[in-house]
Amino acid sequence: MIKTGSSTVRRLVWQVAEVRALVQETYRVRSILLNVNGWPGHLPGQHVDLRLTADGGYQAQRSYSIASPPEDKFVTLTVEHVDNGEVSPYLVGEVRPGDQFELRGPIGGYFVWTAAMGGPLVLIAGGSGITPLMAMLRHRDRQNSPAVARLMYSSRSLEDIIYREELDTMVHRDANLCVIHALTRKQPEGWIGYRRRIDKALLAKTCFPPEERPNIFVCGPTPLVESVSSLLVELGHDPHAIRTERFGPSGGYIP
């Protein structure tokens, strides 16, 4: 521990993480369950830095959101394959149980929701932007939090929805949770949900009104987050109540 200013901070050191299990979430997304000895714990929404060292010493670092809640034993990262990527194809396609690499974290303290913050809670995700929001929903679930929560989740197609069964299960046992899917490119036959990007009408209809002062978290590709957060401001939400994380095809979080 070192002292900085008035607060005691823990230095973030690289820790060895061992792959314990893998979950194929979709055809291009995989979750990696990691055992990290001495993991200091994290808050839902925080991320980690991951470092891969190749035989020969070459190293690559990336940032990934943590998908698991603080209550779980393993630290879970959910990674989407990025075409021509350097790290994600390895994590999605190559990694096996028993493999080791390094993590340091947790990092970030702003894009965070805990049960103590209460509701209403609005979560808006595009694609793999669901990851930090899933940590919040899992935490809410483990804590039996009564916070009223809504997730709006935009995916390209039914096959692209990450954590679909787990979300369905959570919704079925929890009257205070509502999940709204939007499928933007392809919908299965008989799909009665939304078929378009998350727009102003959808936000106006499904978001809590500004007077209820919801905590709002938006995570996804930059164009979705730019559009949704601007629309929420137009709808009267306090910009300071809207927390965002953006990622692009080759930069930012969850590459």
Add this chain to the structure above:
Amino acid sequence: MAEPPIARGFKSRRQEQTPKDRLPPGQYVTTDFPVLSAGPTPQIKLEDWTFAIQMDGSILGKWRWKEFEALPQTTKKTDIHCVTKWSKLDTSWQGVTFDDLLRALGLAKPPAPYVMAHCDGAYTTNIPTKDLIDGKSMIATRYDDLPIPPAHGGPARLLVPHLYFWKSGKWVRRLRFMQEEERGFWESLGYHNYGDPWKEQRYDGD
């Protein structure tokens, strides 16, 4: 410290070799321009925009957009390094250097050792004054000869490219001189107080 474990089967896929003196440790080159902001992008009308420099309780100088545009303009080509690991090489910016702002205020030297940048959206970031002077920083209003898009910090952002890019606060509206150092937004949330990419000062204690 023990050797890091070898990630079995991991190989470099880096296509081009960036010279080592251009890429700080732990960074990779991107040709995109990713956007990282903690909240919604503020929409500011140029007619409502002002930029101020403050010391203690008093405003040393304040400019409206047209007045600011009339200040001496400098173009700077530089590499930028984001703490989330991407670096972008040879970016081109235009704006007013911190030195020229001091000159416009008639100040021979800066009046305090630290500066807090205050931005729309309540974002703040702290920088030692010595890292702003001698051509090291500017208030940028153009990127690649065009107005900076709002998502990238337009109409005006701070540019301190030798530090991690969170120090180059988007939508900057006020620089406040401080005798005592205070911490800004990310600096209060576990990120490094100074943020030198070449020393990989990402987080507190690095």
